[in-house]
Amino acid sequence: MAAQRKIEWTPEAREQLTRIYQFVESQWSARIAERFLDLVFAFEDLVVRYPNGFRASATHPDIRLGLIHRNVKAVYRVEPDRIVIITLLDTRADNRDWF
Numbered sequence: 001m002a003a004q005r006k007i008e009w010t011p012e013a014r015e016q017l018t019r020i021y022q023f024v025e026s027q028w029s030a031r032i033a034e035r036f037l038d039l040v041f042a043f044e045d046l047v048v049r050y051p052n053g054f055r056a057s058a059t060h061p062d063i064r065l066g067l068i069h070r071n072v073k074a075v076y077r078v079e080p081d082r083i084v085i086i087t088l089l090d091t092r093a094d095n096r097d098w099f
Contacts, residue, residue, distance in 0.1 A: 005051060005078070007044050009085045013074075016088035020072060036069065043068045051078040065089075 009017070017040065025033035046053065047066055054066035057075075063086065066074045075086045 005048055005080075006082050007048060007085065008082050010087065012087050013085045020088065039069050043074060047074075047076065047083055051083055 021033050021036060024036050043066060052064070054064045054076075057063050057065055063075055063077050066076060068074055068088070071091050073089045073091055075089060077084045077086060
C-alpha cells in the first residue's frame with residue numbers, strides 16, 4: 001500500500017485561511033469560526049483519501065478545485081508525496097482565471 005500523502009499549505013493559503021477565520025469570528029462568533037475550521041479539517045481528510053476526487057481546472061489542468069464550504073474553494077495540486085493547497089477562493093468573487 002502506498003504511503004499516504006501529506007497536506008502542505010502555501011503561505012498564501014495559510015494567510016487566506018487566517019483571514020477567513022478572523023472574518024467569520026468577527027462577524028459571527030468564535031464557535032462558528034471553529035466550525036469553519038472543522039470543515040477545513042474534513043476537507044483535508046477527504047482530499048488525502050481521494051486526491052483526484054475534485055474536478056481539475058479547465059484552464060490549469062494540473063490543479064484541482066475542492067469545495068470546503070459553499071463560499072470557499074481550495075485550489076490544490078496533487079504531487080507524488082504531498083498535496084499542496086495553493087490558495088483559498090471566495091466562490092462569490094470573480095474566479096474565472098481558475099476555472
